[in-house]
Amino acid sequence: MSRGSSRRTAWEDVPPARKRAIGKALREVDAACDRTARVHIDPIGAVRGRYRAPRDLELAGLVGACVAFGNVKTLRAKVEDAFDRLGPNLTAVADDELDVFARLGGWRHRVYIGEDLGRLLIGARRVQRAHRTLGHKFRADLDVGGTLKGALTRFADSIREAGGLHVAARERRGAAHILPDPGKTSGCKRLLLYLRWMVRPEDGVDLGLWKSVPASLLIVPVDTHIHKLAHNLGFTNRRTMTWAAAEEITSVLREYDSCDPARFDFPLCHLGMLQRCPSRRDSARCEGCGVIDVCRHWQGAAKR
Ligand code: SF4
Incomplete structure (x- = not known):
């Protein structure tokens, strides 16, 4: 819950014995998760399978996370197609604006066209060049002070401006939405997913590239699977996947791992996918x- 909010959360009424039982279940789900198998059906699999150099990985991760919408099979195919077009040396390609637009010509996913994706990549590369890595830029945004949300807003704004997405957004929805705006109320699942990939320690799924950013600061990216499970476990009663819901869910997970609350995100998300959780x-x-x-x-x- 946001500091200063007086809203009583669902979790505050959960008895201690039930909290302990939930903690045990969470640890078991975490331990049982077959990350090696599941990473191949997750958007991060497309990124890990393609790139090795940290600067390529942080650019590819942003591309992969920002189009992580809808059916995972479809979006994986779209990300793979974009990477096929862009080739193995992402940073070098991203330095050549005309080449990026030519390579991504005809690419499309939902409301996004190749130019939107290209502007995202070009903007991210320009920011990366200016700060050596995107991780350094994000750390600098954190050092300005304030909240994670504030830092993420500054980070996204700088990429949006560097790539010209802020201008293109006046004409096209895709350009307006490809990079979420944490300054609004949306849960910003895609940017929080990107942060998790970059910040959490290497575990076969997350990449652990941004070591100067503590994992304790992360907020869980709330997609439909996490939202359902969090509701079913009593972490939140919020019906929409807002930033406030993400903070509420994360504050519960912090009780189970204050250093790394987002560690439960991947196993819970994939549990929800496997079970096709009916929420009844x-x-x-x-x-x-x-x-x-x-x-x-x-x-x-x-149970039967
Ligand atoms: S799959 Fe069934 S038991 Fe598991 S969280 Fe969903 S509703 Fe509950």
Whole structure:
């Protein structure tokens, strides 16, 4: 919950014994998650499978995270197509604006066209060049003071301006939305996902590239899977995936790991994908769910 907010959260009424049971379930879900297998069906798999150099990875990660919308199979194919076009040396290509636009000509995903993606990449590369790495730029934005949200807003604004997205946005929705604006109320799932990839320690999924940014600061990127599970476990009663919901969910996960609350994001998200969580009692779909013993839909019910 935001500091200063007087809103009572769902979590404050959860008894200690139930909190302990939820902690046990979370640790078991985390331990059981087959990251090696699951990374291949996650957007980060397209980034890791393609690039090795840190500067390429932080650019590719931004591209991958910013188009991480909708069906994972479709979006993976779109990201792979963009990387096929851009080739193996991303930083070098991103230095040549005309080449980027030529390579991405005809690329399209939802409201985004190749020019939108190109401007994102060109802007990110210009900021990277100016600060040596995007990680240095983000650290500098954090050092200005204030919140993670404020730093992320400054970071996104600088890329938007460097790539000309702020001008293109007057004409096209894709240009306006490809880089989320943390200054608004949206949950900014895609930018928070990018931060998780860059900041969390290398674990076969996250990359651990931005070591000067503490993982304790991260806010969990709330997609539909995390939102459902967080609601089912009593972390939040908020119905929309806003920034406030992301903060509320993260504050609960901080009770289980104050140094690295976002460590639960990948295993929980993939649990939700595997179970196709129905958010109601459904014997077939809930079978084998790692949090069934603490899910609000199964409280007091026989499991079969
Ligand atoms: S037990 Fe069922 S409803 Fe509850 S979180 Fe798991 S899949 Fe979703």
